[in-house]
Each structure stands twice: as structure tokens, then as C-alpha cells.
Amino acid sequence: MSQTPFIFFCRPGFESDCAAEIQAFANAYDLAGYANAQPNTGYVRFQLFDAISEQRLFAELDLVDLIFVRQWFWAKAELTGLAAEDRVSPIMKFCADIGIAKSLLVEHLDNDSGRGLSRFCKKFSTPLTIALEKQGLLSKKTPGECAEGRESQLHILFLANDHCLIGYSPLGKASALKGGILRLKSPKDAPSRSSLKLDEAIQVLISNKQRKAVFRLGHTAVDLGAAPGGWTYQLVQRGMQVTAIDNGPMDKRLMATEHVIHLRENALTWMPEKPVHILVCDMVEKPSLVAKLMAKWLVAAKTEHAVFNLKLPMKKRFQEVSDCIGEMCEQLEEHEINYYWQAKHLYHDREEVTVYFRRKMPRQN
Ligand SMILES: C[S@@+](CC[C@H](N)C(=O)[O-])C[C@H]1O[C@@H](n2cnc3c(N)ncnc32)[C@H](O)[C@@H]1O
Known part of the structure; x- marks a missing residue:
């Protein structure tokens, strides 16, 4: 089976720092891989060379250990050309391979085009949640494990409204927030935005x-x-x-x-x-x-x-x-x-x- 990338979200403009950090993390575990970091995209793809290394990285990654990474998951499929009439069915096919997930995040990147997908992602999350629950693929209660023997969080990352990555992270080891972003409202009487x-x-x-x-x-x-x-x-x-x-x-x-x-x-x-x-x-x-x-x-x-x-x-x-x-x-x-x-x-x-x-x-x- 061919290797699939790990996806790491970061602030746009910090891709090279994020890539350097992942590379250092992989090196520390003797895992050989390479990063693909395009400037200002707000994410990095990291590809390992063999399946054993992939599983080891998946087992070791924990968001608390990473500085420039806001969110991460292991991508299992990348779909392009999704038809507007039915995006759910093709996505469901790959979700079935992943197994029962405890939670679902429909995410977008924090770059200009990504932010434009925010409403779309919010809206799409409802029919996908319903379809996954109906098939028993999303359940807080049912014990379920993904392929690597861990309880998982399902991630659907939209790069455009017809293009997405589907993957998962071990429950509790990535952020439970979309894109790993904690949005806070600035109090009116705060002396500064900082x-x-x-x-x-x-x-x-x-x-x-x-x-x-x-x-x-x-x-x-x-x-x-x-x-x-x-x-x-x-x-x-x-x-x-x-x-x-x-x-x-x-x-x-x-x-x-x-x-x-x-x-x-x-x-x-x-x-x-x-x-x-x-x-x-x-x-x-x-x-x-x-x-x-x-x-x-x-x-x-x-x-x-x-x-x-x-x-x-x-x-x-x-x-x-x-x-x-x-x-x-x-x-x-x-x-x-x-x-x-x-x-x-x-x-x-x-x-x-x-x-x-x-x-x-x-x-x-
Ligand atoms: C980024 S601002 C702090 C903003 C503040 N945290 C806020 O939320 O309003 C940095 C501050 O550090 C102060 N500062 C820099 N060097 C300093 C020093 N050696 N001693 C005292 N204050 C210093 C500056 O006067 C400036 O007000």
C-alpha cells in the first residue's frame, strides 16, 4: 500500500517553522520522511517512506508536544472533483474504511480561500454527521477503534468545495476544535487586544x-x-x-x-x-x-x-x-x-x- 500524508495546520506564513518542527520530531524517533510546505497555505504535508514509520509517527504525535502546529491528522484519502449534488456518498466510502469515530470535524485552513469555506464547512457538517450516524460510523457511545487500534476523531479538511482530505487522529491527541482554533471575543473594556x-x-x-x-x-x-x-x-x-x-x-x-x-x-x-x-x-x-x-x-x-x-x-x-x-x-x-x-x-x-x-x-x- 502506498504511503499517505500527515497533515499539520499552522498560521499562514509559518509553514517552514511547522515543517522544521515536524522534521525534528520525526528525526527524534528515527523516522525518515519529508515535508511539503507551500508558503502562506496554512498547512504542511509530511510523508513518511514506509508503513511502520507511519504507524510509529501516528502513535507518538500529541498536539501538546508541538509548538507551531495547531491541528493534525493522518490523511487516508484525497478526493477531488466532488459533485455539488452529492459530496456525502464518496466521502462516506472512505469513512467506512476508517471505522467508528467518536467525533467529527469538518475543517478548512486559516488562509484566505480557506476562510471563505467556513460557512460551507459548517453547513456540510450536518448531512455528513447524519449519514455517518445512520451507518454507525460516528458514535460517542459505541466502542470503536480505527485501523491503528485507537479511538479516533474523524477529520474532513476541505481545500475547496469540491476537494477534500479525509483522515483521522487519535482521540485527545489532536485539537477537538476546528482547525485547532480557540476563538475568543475581546472584552469591551480590555485595555488592549493583546x-x-x-x-x-x-x-x-x-x-x-x-x-x-x-x-x-x-x-x-x-x-x-x-x-x-x-x-x-x-x-x-x-x-x-x-x-x-x-x-x-x-x-x-x-x-x-x-x-x-x-x-x-x-x-x-x-x-x-x-x-x-x-x-x-x-x-x-x-x-x-x-x-x-x-x-x-x-x-x-x-x-x-x-x-x-x-x-x-x-x-x-x-x-x-x-x-x-x-x-x-x-x-x-x-x-x-x-x-x-x-x-x-x-x-x-x-x-x-x-x-x-x-x-x-x-x-x-
Ligand atoms: C507588547 S507591550 C505589552 C502589552 C501588554 N501585555 C498588554 O496586554 O497591554 C510591551 C511593553 O513592555 C514594556 N517594556 C519593554 N522593556 C521593558 C523593561 N525593560 N522594563 C519595563 N517595561 C518594559 C514596554 O514599555 C511596553 O509597554
């Missing part, structure tokens, strides 16, 4: 359990490079007392909440006396400098949780992020500190990625 970046980061990068532990009334936070206050706003909304460090002015309404202390200090050198529950940082600075600063806070145990942006105006963005995170890990390991990290090119991020580090405290008996 407020949404921290909202998304909190929802995507921090687990439910950790969110409950951190965001409590009266808990403390520091926001480095805070002005005008979009990120501070998100922390205040979650009941926190925030120290905002920036030479620039903070939003007046936000200051009137009395949940914020504004210090006109240098965020590269300032540190609190007492530890805070969370540190956030959106400074426009060299990524290596920000990473060093975050490691300093974590090593000094000034916080257990750090959420920060690494701004990436350079070409080799995947390499830069890997180097910065690698440096941080080295620093923490040198001090025998246990940690967890996750990084993501979030939907609301532009030329930057958002990183979350948690310093794991030793368990107390």
Missing part, C-alpha cells in the same frame, strides 16, 4: 487543576512589560492582585479597580521580595534575554508558574524557540528543579509564541 493572548494561553497551556490552584481571589501576580494592561486585565478578571512593571502608562479604568500596583521599574532587573503565584511577561525583548529572565525567577523560586511571550522577528523561528527553551531547561536542571513546560503558537499570537513553565515543588508529607 489581552486575548493571555486569555488563550491560560485556557490552552495551563491545566484545569493548575488554573484552579493559581487563579484565586487575592492571589498575587507580576506582569513584566504590562502597559497598557491587557494581560493585567485578564489577571484582575480572575481575582488577582497584580504588580504591573512598566515605564509606560497603565489603563486608568484598570488602575481604578485597586487590584493593580503600577511600578515604573526596569522589568529586566526588578524582583519582588516575596514569591508570587504567577509571573507573566509580554516584553518586546530578545527571546534569549526573556528566557534567561524567566529562568532566573523560577530558579529563585519567586514563582511556580510563568507565562511569557518569545517575540520572533527572525527567520529560523523554530530553532530560536528550541534554543531558548533548551537553555531554560538546562538552567532548571542545573539547580535540580523539576519542571513542566508547554509552548504554542497561539491563534492570537503573531510573530511570537507563548510559553508556559511550571516549577514543580517537592511534595510535602
Whole structure:
């Protein structure tokens, strides 16, 4: 049987970073393959050379481990020239080969033509869901496995209204959201649109359990490079007392909440006396400098949780992020500190990625 591509969604313009990341991931597992990344398409095709490698990649891939990837699946068929009168029947034929799926996503890419397919995909999802359920191919309750022995999510990716890719991902290892995009509404009173970046980061990068532990009334936070206050706003909304460090002015309404202390200090050198529950940082600075600063806070145990942006105006963005995170890990390991990290090119991020580090405290008996 011939090999079929793995599909990875990314922000248009970041295809080469996405491809570099997948290549590095495959290399780490000794899997030989090649990426096909066309600029500004918003996706990458990755093809392996043999069936065993395909199965291994499928088994190892997990969205949480990937930075520039928003969504992924293993394509099993590509259909072109779909007739407008009946697109369901030809698609159903390939879905039957995949087996019973637990969920279905009818998706499009985040490029100009892809966004134009949004209404079409939404509409098409209803007749396809009905047909799949009728044939017993889509069911939350019926136990079912796809060919690789895992519960699966079915993906239909439309590249045009007569052209689609059909495939699947293991349940829980890809995004349950269409295109992997978490759409958020900007609150009317938020001081800046970048407020949404921290909202998304909190929802995507921090687990439910950790969110409950951190965001409590009266808990403390520091926001480095805070002005005008979009990120501070998100922390205040979650009941926190925030120290905002920036030479620039903070939003007046936000200051009137009395949940914020504004210090006109240098965020590269300032540190609190007492530890805070969370540190956030959106400074426009060299990524290596920000990473060093975050490691300093974590090593000094000034916080257990750090959420920060690494701004990436350079070409080799995947390499830069890997180097910065690698440096941080080295620093923490040198001090025998246990940690967890996750990084993501979030939907609301532009030329930057958002990183979350948690310093794991030793368990107390
Ligand atoms: C992208 S803006 C932050 C936007 C903010 N997160 C928001 O949501 O409104 C970056 C900020 O970092 C501040 N900044 C850069 N370097 C700094 C430093 N060394 N010390 C303090 N603030 C700094 C700038 O003044 C600027 O206000």
C-alpha cells in the first residue's frame, strides 16, 4: 500500500517553522520522511517512506508536544472533483474504511480561500454527521477503534468545495476544535487586544487543576512589560492582585479597580521580595534575554508558574524557540528543579509564541 500524508495546520506564513518542527520530531524517533510546505497555505504535508514509520509517527504525535502546529491528522484519502449534488456518498466510502469515530470535524485552513469555506464547512457538517450516524460510523457511545487500534476523531479538511482530505487522529491527541482554533471575543473594556493572548494561553497551556490552584481571589501576580494592561486585565478578571512593571502608562479604568500596583521599574532587573503565584511577561525583548529572565525567577523560586511571550522577528523561528527553551531547561536542571513546560503558537499570537513553565515543588508529607 502506498504511503499517505500527515497533515499539520499552522498560521499562514509559518509553514517552514511547522515543517522544521515536524522534521525534528520525526528525526527524534528515527523516522525518515519529508515535508511539503507551500508558503502562506496554512498547512504542511509530511510523508513518511514506509508503513511502520507511519504507524510509529501516528502513535507518538500529541498536539501538546508541538509548538507551531495547531491541528493534525493522518490523511487516508484525497478526493477531488466532488459533485455539488452529492459530496456525502464518496466521502462516506472512505469513512467506512476508517471505522467508528467518536467525533467529527469538518475543517478548512486559516488562509484566505480557506476562510471563505467556513460557512460551507459548517453547513456540510450536518448531512455528513447524519449519514455517518445512520451507518454507525460516528458514535460517542459505541466502542470503536480505527485501523491503528485507537479511538479516533474523524477529520474532513476541505481545500475547496469540491476537494477534500479525509483522515483521522487519535482521540485527545489532536485539537477537538476546528482547525485547532480557540476563538475568543475581546472584552469591551480590555485595555488592549493583546489581552486575548493571555486569555488563550491560560485556557490552552495551563491545566484545569493548575488554573484552579493559581487563579484565586487575592492571589498575587507580576506582569513584566504590562502597559497598557491587557494581560493585567485578564489577571484582575480572575481575582488577582497584580504588580504591573512598566515605564509606560497603565489603563486608568484598570488602575481604578485597586487590584493593580503600577511600578515604573526596569522589568529586566526588578524582583519582588516575596514569591508570587504567577509571573507573566509580554516584553518586546530578545527571546534569549526573556528566557534567561524567566529562568532566573523560577530558579529563585519567586514563582511556580510563568507565562511569557518569545517575540520572533527572525527567520529560523523554530530553532530560536528550541534554543531558548533548551537553555531554560538546562538552567532548571542545573539547580535540580523539576519542571513542566508547554509552548504554542497561539491563534492570537503573531510573530511570537507563548510559553508556559511550571516549577514543580517537592511534595510535602
Ligand atoms: C507588547 S507591550 C505589552 C502589552 C501588554 N501585555 C498588554 O496586554 O497591554 C510591551 C511593553 O513592555 C514594556 N517594556 C519593554 N522593556 C521593558 C523593561 N525593560 N522594563 C519595563 N517595561 C518594559 C514596554 O514599555 C511596553 O509597554
